[in-house]
Amino acid sequence: MNKEEKLAKDILHAVGSLDNVQNVIHCMTRVRLKIKDYNKVDYDQLKAIDGVMGVVEDDRLQVVVGPGTSNKVANVISKMSGVDLGEDIPSNNKQRVEDEAQKNKSNFQKHKQKPLQRFFKVIANIFIPLIPAFVGAGLIGGIGALLTNLVTAEVIGGAFITQLILIFDLIKNGMLAYLAIFVGINAAKQFGATPGLGGVIGGTTLLTGLTEDKTLTNIFTGDSLLPGQGGIIGVLLAVWLLSLIEKRLHKVIPNAIDIIVTPTLSLLFIGLLTVFLIMPIAGFISNGLVGVINTIIDTGGMFSGFIIGAFFLPLVMFGLHHMFTPIHIEMINHSGQTFLLPIAAMAGAGQVGAALALWVKCRKNKEIRNMIKGALPVGFLGIGEPLIYGVTLPLGRPFITACIGGGIGGAVIGGIGHIGAYAIGPSGVSLIPLIADTKYLGYIIGLLAAYLGGFVATYLFGTTKEMVKPNNVGDVKNEYINET
Numbered sequence: 001m002n003k004e005e006k007l008a009k010d011i012l013h014a015v016g017s018l019d020n021v022q023n024v025i026h027c028m029t030r031v032r033l034k035i036k037d038y039n040k041v042d043y044d045q046l047k048a049i050d051g052v053m054g055v056v057e058d059d060r061l062q063v064v065v066g067p068g069t070s071n072k073v074a075n076v077i078s079k080m081s082g083v084d085l086g087e088d089i090p091s092n093n094k095q096r097v098e099d100e101a102q103k104n105k106s107n108f109q110k111h112k113q114k115p116l117q118r119f120f121k122v123i124a125n126i127f128i129p130l131i132p133a134f135v136g137a138g139l140i141g142g143i144g145a146l147l148t149n150l151v152t153a154e155v156i157g158g159a160f161i162t163q164l165i166l167i168f169d170l171i172k173n174g175m176l177a178y179l180a181i182f183v184g185i186n187a188a189k190q191f192g193a194t195p196g197l198g199g200v201i202g203g204t205t206l207l208t209g210l211t212e213d214k215t216l217t218n219i220f221t222g223d224s225l226l227p228g229q230g231g232i233i234g235v236l237l238a239v240w241l242l243s244l245i246e247k248r249l250h251k252v253i254p255n256a257i258d259i260i261v262t263p264t265l266s267l268l269f270i271g272l273l274t275v276f277l278i279m280p281i282a283g284f285i286s287n288g289l290v291g292v293i294n295t296i297i298d299t300g301g302m303f304s305g306f307i308i309g310a311f312f313l314p315l316v317m318f319g320l321h322h323m324f325t326p327i328h329i330e331m332i333n334h335s336g337q338t339f340l341l342p343i344a345a346m347a348g349a350g351q352v353g354a355a356l357a358l359w360v361k362c363r364k365n366k367e368i369r370n371m372i373k374g375a376l377p378v379g380f381l382g383i384g385e386p387l388i389y390g391v392t393l394p395l396g397r398p399f400i401t402a403c404i405g406g407g408i409g410g411a412v413i414g415g416i417g418h419i420g421a422y423a424i425g426p427s428g429v430s431l432i433p434l435i436a437d438t439k440y441l442g443y444i445i446g447l448l449a450a451y452l453g454g455f456v457a458t459y460l461f462g463t464t465k466e467m468v469k470p471n472n473v474g475d476v477k478n479e480y481i482n483e484t
Contacts, residue, residue: 004069004076007049007065008080010049011033011077012077012080014043014045014046015035016035018080019036020036021034021089022035022089023086023087024077024086025129026070026073027070027128028385029066029385029386030065030070031063032074033060033063034061046063051069053065054385056318058318064385064386064388066374066375067383067386122190122191123323123325125190126186126190127183127322128322130179130183133175136175137171137175137176137423138172139425142422144164146433147161147165149438151165176332178203178206179329180202180205180228181202181203182202184198184200184202184239185198185202186198188242193242193266194263197242197246200267201238201242204271205234205279206228207225207226210227218280219277220280225279229280229283230279230285231282231326231330232329234278237278237282238270238273238278241270241278245265245269249261249262249266250262286334289330290327290330293340294335297414301415302411302412303411304414305346305412305414308340308344308410309344309347309350309407309408309450311407312406312410313351313402313406316347316384316385317388317393321344324340324344328424329424332423337420338420338421339418341420341421342413345427345431346406346408346410346446347403347410347427348387348427349406349451350403350404351379351387351405351406352387352450352454353405353452353455353456354387354398354399354455354457355376355387355392355398355402356376356455357454357455357463358391358398358463364468364469364470365470368391371391372387375387379428381426381428381430382426382431383428395467398458398463404457405451405453405454405455405457406450406454408452411449412445412449412450413443416442416446419446420436420437421435421436422434429447432444
């Protein structure tokens, strides 16, 4: 039995066995379990498992195990269940579990989310499966852009390099150009509509086949409707309405003709609504939202940068940072780059600085240093959750000083101004290839400022006498877990 298999079995034991899991998915650092009966989950046991860095209670039970491990553990659970990731796991006592869950429903009110929280979680669940595609396509596009700059500077050249750049762009556009379709499919899954119909609605917003001689009119402005107008916001709104219409039609259309009539009427009604109403309105909203954010960053400068950089880490802690993905995409659609992402990336850099300070100041505490040793390398690469749940958050003070470091880095980025990323990808050092307009130096200066700010703040104010004593972090971590 390898360590991922053991970790999967330990997690299942703590959550009440495989029978208590409805389905399982994963993101970059978390195994996300849909729990049937939360009363069976032993949170203390779950948090104490070797390899579990933290637990987040949400619409899913999110078990933080770190990058490279989350997908392996989730796949082990999937293999044990006999179904694919995301599919419902059959249970021999399914009805009994459902009855028990319904009976004890009132006891689980604390697990219910407020409407705004549920909205953010739905948005996150739509985009989380796309993160690997964002990362891969974005980095390939970044390499292509770097090669283009080298060709322009006449450092390199030749037909082979030109063809290579073209291929890199084709791969990047395979994701970005058809993002509306991918989002439409995932949104349909989350809203309870047929995924294929969601993809068609997303594809409709691309206005495929229209030319300069054959256009559609924006009924509000009289101008020609543009492909992709309204962006991802329009797709999300249209697919949500599609889900309402489709569910209603399934109830009223006779079963004998449901398979033909329901998808046809759903697409016809929502397709017309999308083209003539949703795209123009969503386009107005999208333009306004992007304009407001860019104005805040431009006019706020260092102050805005500090606020964004300092408060982004708590959003990562709760898994709410994915709600900014649609905003990044809209900013890229409008201006070719997102100025928000490089500032937000400073949050992780501040945490790296905090970890380095703990490494130096707590050098006699081997357990703290061992935890940092495992989490710090991926922290430099922009994956901050292992540091959050394994190091800074359990220790308390370092989490706050890491936020301060992120704010300092954000202030530097905001002060320099107009540092953007032309694709979504990981933060930290890994974001450097995605920085637009060759403003790599400004971004690197921001990273160094966040590292230094997190280091100094943590070294001076982020430790206690208990932390510098040998091998006491387990007591500190257990105390934190018991309190939470």
